Amino acid sequence: LNILVEKLYATPVHMQKVEMVERKGLGHPDHITDLACEAVSRELSRYYMKNYGKILHHNVDKGLLIGGSAQWEFGGGKVIEPIEVTVAGRAVKYVELENRAEGIPVDEIAIKAVKEEIRRNFRFLDPDKHMRIYVKIRPGSAELIKTFDKGVEVPLANDTSIGVAYAPLTTSEELALKLEMYLNSSEYKKIRPYVGEDIKVMVLRIGKKFNVTVASAFVDKFFSNVQDYLSVKEEVYNDILDFISRFNLDYDELNLKLNAADDPENMNIYLTVTGTSAEAGDDGNTGRSNRVNGLITPSRQMSLEAVAGKNPVSHVGKLYNVLAYRISKRIHEEVSGVEEVYTKILSTIGHPINEPQLVNIQYISKHKQLSIEDKVKKILEEEFSPDRLRKLTDEILNGQYLLF
Amino acid sequence: LNILVEKLYATPVHMQKVEMVERKGLGHPDHITDLACEAVSRELSRYYMKNYGKILHHNVDKGLLIGGSAQWEFGGGKVIEPIEVTVAGRAVKYVELENRAEGIPVDEIAIKAVKEEIRRNFRFLDPDKHMRIYVKIRPGSAELIKTFDKGVEVPLANDTSIGVAYAPLTTSEELALKLEMYLNSSEYKKIRPYVGEDIKVMVLRIGKKFNVTVASAFVDKFFSNVQDYLSVKEEVYNDILDFISRFNLDYDELNLKLNAADDPENMNIYLTVTGTSAEAGDDGNTGRSNRVNGLITPSRQMSLEAVAGKNPVSHVGKLYNVLAYRISKRIHEEVSGVEEVYTKILSTIGHPINEPQLVNIQYISKHKQLSIEDKVKKILEEEFSPDRLRKLTDEILNGQYLLF
């Protein structure tokens, strides 16, 4: 394992004067596109595993969501033109068994995966009524399956790419992430069913002053006039303030804005039929939403790789990002004295995934004299063991990581 | 102007032990998708400007490239299934003039723009023969045009988003950028016409050791057998070494790899019909290629915004990234003592673009005592003046910035 551990002399982000953090929530068009691609990869993986004992090659990490057209109305409006979601990429469509070729209903699996993912995550967005799902998955070359051939060897990296992650989150980052998750939790939806899923949180910290900007869709059918909307909005505004106070945020000044672009006099208010702005024109692409820790952090080192839709076996653009996330977290938790740690992993195309070109650990220590190399190496050796890597694949499939 | 200048105590990137830089070149599928979206925005802008005296609202920053299927052959192969490129978004399709509505042939403009962009940039990729261009631009609301109404006021930010950039480039970054540009220059293509446009450069620096990995498509029709390919590859390998030596790179060790995944014995060599891997299955999305300085720099602060396809008048996701790039460059060039500078600009939706929520400058100084605040403020005031912002729009349209 080619490891390079470097002590970084730098102001940790939480001590810098300015921080900007963003979380694109569940119903954001880019996030829906990520959900779609990832659901397809997950269900393909399961189908391959169930039928052939291993996850065959696929990569469906390119997606496009074309916003629809809708007409909200007090009491409940209509989606006039559906949202179009396309998932594109490659997947094995034929396997060669001992004496015959067998086809794999990739399109059917894919469409079903996307629809179920939508149904699982949304209450008012009906994939049959409000969406059209398109699949543009071209066949990869047929794979020859031998029965004994069940994942004994370590997969080869299918690209030269870089995984990046860090730990720990700053308070601003925690806030952005947790606030969106709270507003999109089933508990909260129970008491405030009219809050849509398309929620975006932006936190700007300047010293101890916090500007929290929340844009949240509301669902039209719960409202009968503008007054209704305005009073509910105030309610939600107060919920957010309560949440922040339970969060024990240490601040001098707090500015909260909820749907700042509203102009109620001209009936410009953020109502939707389905809970997402995708119904009325906002488009989306895969890999343009949050990073593997659920956040967009322009002040940080980041990967540009889309994690969603890549296969969790050999596609290092996915594996190494999740792994960097795990490693950063473990180092921060297990190695005392580490204030901030950045992990970058670089693959070499065609080499086993447990033999990266380089694992680069950068850390900011709380003390001058800290040496962490040995402990880090131990963690890395554990994390890069073939067994652990296989487990990582399983964990990704089981939904143990946010991914985006 | 809300400015916050912060001195950062940190090891500048060029002095850190490890650097990873990537440049996705001209013919990379993600890059082609960026080119397509940007060309559409540029030509729409010109049409609007020419016919109505100002750039009307549009945003076509979502794209999808679905790779084709091709069969290379010594002497020249064939594209069997064309590459499909979709450009999606919104644009004004009707304007209300004094006494009538006028339609705008957005699709026609868009298709033409993409085709011409491909023709301008590629020698063997024929947009009519090898590609299908799809346009999914839905109409924005009709704009009411008054003749006197020519851009007097400052546009309003159409989103809350963040522009991020830095200066200067490290040597590794310069190398990645310049090497790709050299290999894709018309001069180089003249002497080595068989080098395709799909070139990806990855630079890994560990101390003074450089691992330079180049993946470059070659064009099949120039070759008659594998030997041919291997000897030409050696030629190009030496060209790159020459380039690096002219570059005056200060290194202890240099490892150059060109098309490392080649396996000539099994005829796995990187030949293409058109010069890009998009012909045979590699897919692309907008905004997943290089940042505004032409690079992917995981060790750096980065924006996740796609610049390509956004309108250059009010879409701060584009404007503020280019502006942050200009500002960083100017500060580094004009303010002595600045070793590294990071600029972040945050907009507020609906506010004039010359009134950002915050401009955050972070710099690493060469000397302990450096104070740069006054000089920075002067630069910022110049850069944020309405005239200068208008000029920025023009410069973007005239191709003065890399963008991606």
Place this chain on the structure above:
Amino acid sequence: LNILVEKLYATPVHMQKVEMVERKGLGHPDHITDLACEAVSRELSRYYMKNYGKILHHNVDKGLLIGGSAQWEFGGGKVIEPIEVTVAGRAVKYVELENRAEGIPVDEIAIKAVKEEIRRNFRFLDPDKHMRIYVKIRPGSAELIKTFDKGVEVPLANDTSIGVAYAPLTTSEELALKLEMYLNSSEYKKIRPYVGEDIKVMVLRIGKKFNVTVASAFVDKFFSNVQDYLSVKEEVYNDILDFISRFNLDYDELNLKLNAADDPENMNIYLTVTGTSAEAGDDGNTGRSNRVNGLITPSRQMSLEAVAGKNPVSHVGKLYNVLAYRISKRIHEEVSGVEEVYTKILSTIGHPINEPQLVNIQYISKHKQLSIEDKVKKILEEEFSPDRLRKLTDEILNGQYLLF
């Protein structure tokens, strides 16, 4: 009413030496395309009627079915690539009510209509799993709805076109029609569930010799080997012979062929996963299946108009074909001595549908001296009365006519 009744001196078809008749059954790709277009028109009509008190303008009579790819297998195979069905045309998407515009979810209505139509008619073809439904319905101009404005006036013909029909059916025609309907009846499917819906019947009569050619898909999951298939095929063959004998066909010679293209030794047998050949490549277009009486009769006068998908209020290409069918039938049934009667109705675009350009009745009489003009006129006046025409629209919507 401009009527021209003409006695025709001609050998009636049943007395000619040769007759060729074809019936494309329920699951034929052209027929599925017709079903899809018609279902969309019907459900749009119902929606318009329910919400606005009248059927607004629409015409969705252009469709395309692109066959999928499937792999049948003994015990049950798979659909690898889904069948794609596109319904195209125009429909009113916005209505102007007293004080506001209201949108109509045309796409949603259309997709749902097609899926339900498929579910109603097929047992093993699942529109969610095996099909993709695309809708390309562009908006017609917004209609201004006044509440009192409920269909008082007679609609205007929206085209210059011709309706054509005849009566009675010959024995060969009856046979082709009834045989397919029997094989696709729910009673028959109960005892022979393995018989698919894609059934084509061709009857060639030469004098009293009948060549009956039936092509019928079978459903793979009911079979475990070729022997199975062959013995079931024999069973069905005998069922058809029984049906023909119950039919009291007066023949000298009867040649029945069932799936004549089978080549069991090379495993070329007509098995399908879903019951239709559309699963594996056979494509379809609207209006290329049976005429309004359910048959393709090359020996007869025919209309080339597609009936499926046209609106049943003003689209004479639909109305006049059904009407010609009714009129022919009534004349044959109510006017004694008529051996064969042909009705052709020609519209004038923009004229009320109860004022056709010409109604042309041609009849072959059993007796020399027959004059039927008065009786025919009476029938025509009844059939062209505004009330009766309105009823015709209702009957079409209620499924009282075969249409194709």
Place this chain on the structure above:
Amino acid sequence: LNILVEKLYATPVHMQKVEMVERKGLGHPDHITDLACEAVSRELSRYYMKNYGKILHHNVDKGLLIGGSAQWEFGGGKVIEPIEVTVAGRAVKYVELENRAEGIPVDEIAIKAVKEEIRRNFRFLDPDKHMRIYVKIRPGSAELIKTFDKGVEVPLANDTSIGVAYAPLTTSEELALKLEMYLNSSEYKKIRPYVGEDIKVMVLRIGKKFNVTVASAFVDKFFSNVQDYLSVKEEVYNDILDFISRFNLDYDELNLKLNAADDPENMNIYLTVTGTSAEAGDDGNTGRSNRVNGLITPSRQMSLEAVAGKNPVSHVGKLYNVLAYRISKRIHEEVSGVEEVYTKILSTIGHPINEPQLVNIQYISKHKQLSIEDKVKKILEEEFSPDRLRKLTDEILNGQYLLF
């Protein structure tokens, strides 16, 4: 050769009281769709022939044209949304040569074929600017090519289908056909360049009274106001009258209508940007335009087969229709005493095309005692000889038949 010749006792169509004939001209949306499918079949045939010495299997007889949206204007308007044309079907995409598989750029050939066909036939409809061409041709199974294997044997019928034609044309039929051809001739376009290509002619003959209805698009850029249009329309009206007088039509009454639906006061006049109504919403399907003799003749026996797009080697739905046309014409020309002749040819799937199931000739003779059987048989034997059938394929490819 299984032949059945039958003397028919019937009033020939030209002596019946009423005749209705229609000709959908060059620029009619259904006709454009036919042109597109046929162009693809023709160019595929040429490619196969040139590269592999024989025409490989294909069938692209399903098409869909979705009308665009356009805004005509005096002096020249714009196409806002392009016309979409899809050509669907199957074609061999891979051939197995001695030692390797070779791909065939079917999509590229198809797109090019359609564009060139449009350019050849239209002056103001630009396939690059005003149209999008989509190809949905799925691969047929790979064909194994042996060099010596050049069409020695007779092809096998790929379907059970019926070809139908008759001779001669009546005067009304001649008029409908020739009038459209005249108005779309290059000579006429030279003197009246403003007459578009979308021309539909309907002839209704009642005894010796002729109602001729012509709908013809005009091209907007030649006109500067409504008066202009009206005076040009009068000019064209007179041209048609002149044409009819040169045609020596024997009539008692002649009613000519040109663009009867015009309502100049409300600016409803038949102006177009491109010369076809497809630019603004009229849709099209393959096989719904004219029959093989260029006409739609509801009073006649007709085939429902689409001829356009079928391969001219083994697809009897095309071959037998053209052949029936040739045979009818020859019988009428070469066998004296034949007043009207109908030819129907029925294939058997899988049987050589020179061995049809039945050739049925029906004729109406001028004299009581006429026997034509021997002469007809001689003609049929010539026409069904393998050499003559091969020549028929060539003639179809060379454009010797109208086809639609």
